[in-house]
Amino acid sequence: MKKVILTAISVLALSSSFGVSLSHASEEGAYPLPNVDWSFEGPFGTYDKAALQRGLMVYRQVCSSCHAMKRVAYRNLTALGYSEDQVKAIAGEYTIIDGPNDEGEMFERPGRPSDKFKSPFANDAAATSANGGALPPDLSLITKAREGGADYVFGVLIGYASAPPEVTVLDGQYFNKHMTGNVIKMPPPLTAGAVAYEDGMPQTVEQYAKDVSTFLTWAAEPEMEQRKQMGFKVILFLIVFAALMYAVKRKIWAKVH
Numbered sequence: 107m108k109k110v111i112l113t114a115i116s117v118l119a120l121s122s123s124f125g126v127s128l129s130h131a132s133e134e135g136a137y138p139l140p141n142v143d144w145s146f147e148g149p150f151g152t153y154d155k156a157a158l159q160r161g162l163m164v165y166r167q168v169c170s171s172c173h174a175m176k177r178v179a180y181r182n183l184t185a186l187g188y189s190e191d192q193v194k195a196i197a198g199e200y201t202i203i204d205g206p207n208d209e210g211e212m213f214e215r216p217g218r219p220s221d222k223f224k225s226p227f228a229n230d231a232a233a234t235s236a237n238g239g240a241l242p243p244d245l246s247l248i249t250k251a252r253e254g255g256a257d258y259v260f261g262v263l264i265g266y267a268s269a270p271p272e273v274t275v276l277d278g279q280y281f282n283k284h285m286t287g288n289v290i291k292m293p294p295p296l297t298a299g300a301v302a303y304e305d306g307m308p309q310t311v312e313q314y315a316k317d318v319s320t321f322l323t324w325a326a327e328p329e330m331e332q333r334k335q336m337g338f339k340v341i342l343f344l345i346v347f348a349a350l351m352y353a354v355k356r357k358i359w360a361k362v363h
């Protein structure tokens with residue numbers, strides 16, 4: 107029995123080290139990324155629904171004027187704790203260009219839950235020319251696409267500072283501790299008090315940055331909670347199965363000595 111317990115313990119130890127510490131592989135340098143204590147980290151991590159809802163507010167009121175999120179549909183927002191009616195209302199606030207109709211014309215209609223998030227620009231060229239020659243990347247998968255994930259997005263949002271003398275910052279650029287090369291063409295998007303929270307959470311740049319990073323992590327990996335739960339069930343099954351097999355083996359070999 108000792109062996110079984112030992113195996114079980116090592117399997118558990120192995121599996122719990124999966125979720126943690128995949129990030130920060132090489133972000134050292136002058137400005138190490140902040141290491142935020144996210145609710146969704148670790149083998150039992152879950153999304154904080156209130157944070158997701160606040161993060162959606164920050165995205166809608168601030169980021170969505172420049173950044174698209176083409177992979178997320180309004181109906182996906184039920185995962186944030188909204189009812190179908192609330193999702194309908196959110197989608198209905200947007201005007202979507204649809205068509206062509208029977209006469210071959212494009213037409214406008216209110217958004218529906220099945221629509222993808224409305225993009226701020228018609229295409230990448232329009233987005234780039236409106237932003238001083240830099241394309242605001244689609245944020246649907248940004249936490250997966252960048253090393254450091256949520257810590258990186260959070261880092262960029264709070265990483266504005268005055269430039270040290272050795273960094274040249276041109277017109278339309280801003281010094282940022284965590285952007286590659288330390289200059290970014292995104293003007294500091296967050297200011298304290300800009301988004302009115304209804305749940306009494308602090309309306310600070312840091313809190314906004316934390317909430318919107320949580321929301322963007324959910325957008326990139328909406329099935330994270332199910333994946334972790336499934337992993338736990340599989341490990342549990344394997345432990346029970348191993349114990350059973352061990353008992354069977356003892357029984358079968360009991361008479362052979």
Ligand code: HEC
Pocket residue numbers: 164165168169170171172173237240241242243248252259262263289290291292293295296318
């Ligand atoms: C005024 C337009 C504008 C707003 C508002 C804005 N951004 Fe940006 N953002 C940009 C542009 C342009 C870039 C590309 C910068 C570059 O390449 O130098 C960018 C880059 C970024 C990056 C870095 C991507 C990378 O390449 O690593 C992140 C992350 C980001 N934005 C997140 C956000 C979030 C989150 C918000 C809302 C809180 C937001 N942005 C609001 C214009 C904007």
